[in-house]
Amino acid sequence: MSFRLLTNIGRLWTGSEMWGNSAILMQNDRIAWVGPAAHLPARLPGIIEDIVDVDHVENLGGALVTPGLIDAHAHPVYAGNRWAELAMRSGGASLNEIISAGGGLPSTVTVTRGTDPWTLCNYVRGRMREWLLSGTTTVEAKTGYHLTRDGELADVRLLRSLEKEPGMPRMHVTFLAANALPPEFFGRRADYVDAVGRWCADAATAGADSVDVCCGDGQFSDHESRWILMAGRAAGLLPRLHAAGGSRFGAARLAAELGCASADLLDGATDEDVMALAKAGVAAVVCAAPNCSETRRTPPVRDMLDRGATVALGSGHSPGTNGITSMPLAITLAVDNLGMSVTEALRAATVGSAQALRAPDRGVLARGRLADVVAWDADHEGAFAWAYGLRPYRIWRGGEPVVS
Numbered sequence: 001m002s003f004r005l006l007t008n009i010g011r012l013w014t015g016s017e018m019w020g021n022s023a024i025l026m027q028n029d030r031i032a033w034v035g036p037a038a039h040l041p042a043r044l045p046g047i048i049e050d051i052v053d054v055d056h057v058e059n060l061g062g063a064l065v066t067p068g069l070i071d072a073h074a075h076p077v078y079a080g081n082r083w084a085e086l087a088m089r090s091g092g093a094s095l096n097e098i099i100s101a102g103g104g105l106p107s108t109v110t111v112t113r114g115t116d117p118w119t120l121c122n123y124v125r126g127r128m129r130e131w132l133l134s135g136t137t138t139v140e141a142k143t144g145y146h147l148t149r150d151g152e153l154a155d156v157r158l159l160r161s162l163e164k165e166p167g168m169p170r171m172h173v174t175f176l177a178a179n180a181l182p183p184e185f186f187g188r189r190a191d192y193v194d195a196v197g198r199w200c201a202d203a204a205t206a207g208a209d210s211v212d213v214c215c216g217d218g219q220f221s222d223h224e225s226r227w228i229l230m231a232g233r234a235a236g237l238l239p240r241l242h243a244a245g246g247s248r249f250g251a252a253r254l255a256a257e258l259g260c261a262s263a264d265l266l267d268g269a270t271d272e273d274v275m276a277l278a279k280a281g282v283a284a285v286v287c288a289a290p291n292c293s294e295t296r297r298t299p300p301v302r303d304m305l306d307r308g309a310t311v312a313l314g315s316g317h318s319p320g321t322n323g324i325t326s327m328p329l330a331i332t333l334a335v336d337n338l339g340m341s342v343t344e345a346l347r348a349a350t351v352g353s354a355q356a357l358r359a360p361d362r363g364v365l366a367r368g369r370l371a372d373v374v375a376w377d378a379d380h381e382g383a384f385a386w387a388y389g390l391r392p393y394r395i396w397r398g399g400e401p402v403v404s
Contacts, residue, residue, distance in 0.1 A: 010062035015364030029398035068137025068372030070353035073314025080111030137372035144179030160207035175203035197231035256280035283356035287316030288333035312356035313348035371399035
């Protein structure tokens with residue numbers, strides 16, 4: 001067995017409370033003990049006979065330590081960029097004007113389909129590496145830019161294979177073939193919805209964890225979303241739902257009715273939506289970057305917190321919104337743009353995101369949980385509100401140090 005002891009932790013965020021001078025003992029890929037340094041036992045019956053026998057002792061010099069951060073909403077599998085489109089949008093161009101100029105989601109689909117698998121894999125590998133080096137040890141990674149059966153399944157397998165490589169974060173793979181209607185199915189929406197429903201079983205076999213649908217006006221309807229999510233659930237996939245725009249029934253309430261793992265974005269969420277999500281125990285995944293929402297509205301995070309809803313935090317990374325691969329930056333933006341306290345945002349990026357992914361083995365520092373730990377280049381959590389991308393001092397994934 002391999003043991004690693006982290007000592008001289010100045011402040012330790014466990015996921016529920018903040019401690020002063022603390023220590024963590026890792027056993028292989030799990031946490032064997034965590035607590036105030038003054039209470040560190042000389043031995044742990046059934047685990048280690050003498051604490052002095054640990055393999056590695058690391059003095060963290062009074063640093064702030066947290067669980068590895070978790071990005072609960074990202075779209076990392078794509079080729080090309082849409083920078084010209086983003087410049088147009090910043091100048092007030094409408095969506096129709098952008099599409100007429102060759103932009104929009106279809107442009108990413110065209111470039112991604114035309115990119116060879118090796119090159120696409122290298123693009124994704126580079127992005128995922130940036131996530132880990134920023135202190136993000138788990139990423140919810142969506143497919144959605146091939147919009148063909150073979151392409152979407154290949155994306156699932158790509159993400160799952162990358163997770164096994166050194167220097168990669170853990171991945172929660174979400175099958176998002178219902179990101180948009182592909183051009184070859186124009187005029188045949190029902191055929192595509194049926195096809196995506198049939199592909200869900202294949203996606204589960206390929207290694208997907210969840211199924212997602214972009215639900216709202218101009219996207220997939222409530223009825224279509226329900227069909228796909230039910231097919232995904234039958235295949236063993238966790239259902240989650242993009243609920244950014246308006247819809248006839250209400251995408252957020254549909255997520256609550258179906259008991260989805262999460263409802264994401266929620267820019268237009270009403271009081272009734274928030275109450276429904278809280279009552280159903282559906283995690284509300286929010287993204288703090290302003291351009292995540294074309295409507296420029298922000299989700300009602302304060303109302304969510306006050307009503308007891310689980311709030312999770314995602315970067316919202318995608319080619320058409322933002323290139324954020326730093327969850328520390330997402331925490332800062334949540335403080336600035338969503339009115340969250342540093343502690344609320346940090347909780348959303350750890351405990352909340354773990355709940356959104358239904359991954360109880362991470363997001364907190366406690367005995368038996370995964371030893372995904374980050375020591376930050378700071379001695380207080382308030383640095384997240386100041387640094388605009390606080391850098392890690394050291395990172396451990398599964399008890400092993402991550403080499404930069």
